[in-house]
Amino acid sequence: MGWVWAAGVVVLLGAGFAVAAVPRLRASALERRTAWSSARAGIATAGVSRDACPGRVPEAEALLTRAETITAGRGGVTAAREATELARRADLLWREAAHG
Amino acid sequence: MADRRLREVARWVALAAAIAALVVFVVAQRQSVDVSYGRSPSPPAGVTEGAAGELSDATVPSVEQMTALVRAAEVVRLPGSVARWDEQRVRAAMGAEPMRILVAPPGLDEAERDRVRDVKDATIRVIGTQVTGGAYQATGDSLDDWRAEFAAGDVTNLLITLIAGLREQPPPADVDRLRWREPTAAELEVVAARLRRTGLYTAPGATLTQVPRQEAFPGGDALYVALPRQSPEAPLLRYGPALTRLFPGRPIVELHGDWIEYHGPDAGDFAEVTAAGFYAQFGDRLGRYAYPQATVLGAYLGRVTDVRYAGLFDRPLPYRPADPLRVALPVLPWLFVACAGVFFALSVRSLLRPLRRPRSRPEPGLPARLAGLTALAVEMSALTDRRSEAALTRGITALTAARSALDDDLPDAHVRDLLAGAEADLDEAGRLLPYPGYRPADYLRERLA
Missing domain, CATH: 1.20.1440 (de novo design (two linked rop proteins))
Structure with missing residues (x-):
């Protein structure tokens, strides 16, 4: 008869943990996908600015390379935010250089 | 929306019910420890420790004083000691080299018993009626032994057995030297008059003042006669047979000190079984301690109740309604699993809902x-x-x-x-x-x- 209790307790705990954990996991996955979407958009924009810039801006190129390296590493939310920020700064540098 | 809230409530109710089932089941386990044949209502513990008043006021002198006493005399009886024996037979058993015997009163506490054991010069120690010597302890193993020990404090057979054990010789056959006598008409009349009035006769010197409540003899027509411990030299007074003739068909319980006898209906069926079981289990404690007669009688009646409920003699058991907890107990695991299952199903449902729903619409x-x-x-x-x-x-x-x-x-x-x-x-x-x-x-x- 003991197995009945054990099985019941396992089911109860499992269901409880699942109910608590699954929405949390879902929310964090969505947040990660959103952050990476922003990062990819930022990198693409920076790429366009680089192509439109008449001269070379080594600092901006370094920043964008770092952002692309981070993207290749496929990290979590923090990595995506960092890549976004780097791409934004590179984009600004190129735009300033283009407007000269 | 109301449907969803209803499901959420049901989920928590299932969880609460599962936990309640688990708690009830765990708490109920405590009740399963006490196993009783036929669910006898006798109290679970026979003779309870400490609170039963088994320690007497008697005490013993210091180890040095007792050692000095033992060196001065072969047999030392400390005040309050109750053990008696046939001097002649014991001396004959000792033979040429006499042994020193220290007799202490019953009801000593642990420290006092240790003091008695520390008297190294005493070959044999008798505490109450517990006989020990060297690494040995002599205990009775027959109704005759116990009757002599507890009705009259007679330890002759135990001493002789122990002496033979110390000498590494086979023990001689036991001799039952107890003699009984019927009461005179005048003695019987006093007891019978008292029994007709209250159902309990307590002789001077006996300690039984009230019969413990037990279901040993349903009907409440049992008669109790309590006598003090008597001397083994004179024939012992025994009221049982005379009272059986006077009160036919009524159970009669007669106490001689710590010895309890039953006379009356079904005596042949269970009196010996009960007495043998009772004294085999509690004899050692009864000899060592000074239990009040009420405690001993309570334990004895509990044993009688157990034997009755074991169905050894055909008396109808009183009706006992079924305990609802006992009836419900086998269902609890399944109730628990059902609740866990409901909780699980509703939890999974609430998790799957976002997946089954059509993809969430963005703002138009x-x-x-x-x-x-x-x-x-x-x-x-x-x-x-x-x-x-x-x-x-x-x-x-x-x-x-x-x-x-x-x-x-x-x-x-x-x-x-x-x-x-x-x-x-x-x-x-x-x-x-x-x-x-x-x-x-x-x-x-x-x-x-």
Whole structure:
């Protein structure tokens, strides 16, 4: 008869943990996908600015390379935010250089 | 919505019921420890420790004083000691080398018993009627032994057995020297008159004042006669047979000190069984301690109850209603599992709901705005020049990102951010075009109008 209790307790705990954990996991996955979407958009924009810039801006190129390296590493939310920020700064540098 | 709330309530109710079932089951386990044949209502513990008043006021002198006493005399009887024996037979058993015997009163506490044991010069120690010597202890193993020991404090047979054990010789056969006598008519009349009035006769010197409540003899017609411990030299007074003739058909319980005899109906069926079981289990404690007669009688009646409930002699058992907890106990595990299952099903259902629902709709304006801006970008791409192409390309890049974010079901706020970026870029490009009407705000207003 003991197995009945054990099985019941396992089911109860499992269901409880699942109910608590699954929405949390879902929310964090969505947040990660959103952050990476922003990062990819930022990198693409920076790429366009680089192509439109008449001269070379080594600092901006370094920043964008770092952002692309981070993207290749496929990290979590923090990595995506960092890549976004780097791409934004590179984009600004190129735009300033283009407007000269 | 109400349906969903109902399911949520049901989920928690199932969890609470499962936990309640588990708690009830665990708490109920305590009750399963006490195993009783036929669910006898006798108290679980026979003779309870400490509280039963088994320690007497008697005490013993210091080890040095007792050692001095033992050196001075072969047999030392400390005040309050109750053990008696046949001096002649014991001396004959000892033979040429006499042994020193220290007799202590019953009811000593642990420390006092240790003091008695520390008297190394005493070959044999008798505490109450417990006989020990060397590494040995002599205990009775027959009703005759116990009767002599507890009714009269006679330890002759125990001493002789122990002496033989110390000498590593086979023990001689036991001799029952107890003699009994019937009461005289005058003695019987006093007891019978008392029994007719109260059902309990307590002789001077006996300690039984009230019969413990027990279900040993249902009907309440049992008679109790309590006598003090008597001397083994004179014949012992025994009221039982005479009272059986006087009160036919009524159970009669007769106490001689710690010895309890039963006379009356069914005596042949259970009296010996009960006495043998009782004294075999408790004889050692009864000899060592000075229990009040009420305690001993309570334990004895408990044993009688057990024997009755074991069905050894055919008396109908009183009706006992079924304990609802006992009836419910086998169901509890299944109830628990059912509740766990319900909880599990409802939990899984609440987890799967977002997946089964059709994909969440974005806020209605967003796809329209995306479409409008895309159309604007397509029109502008035909007119663009060097100055505006970078801004236009950035805008198209942002529109692509917004498109894929919408496809991926990303949050509306994120899509809105991307669209705002695209709109800013397109606005910059539109400002740089030589033609009016290509700023997104104007263009969208025109299209929507």
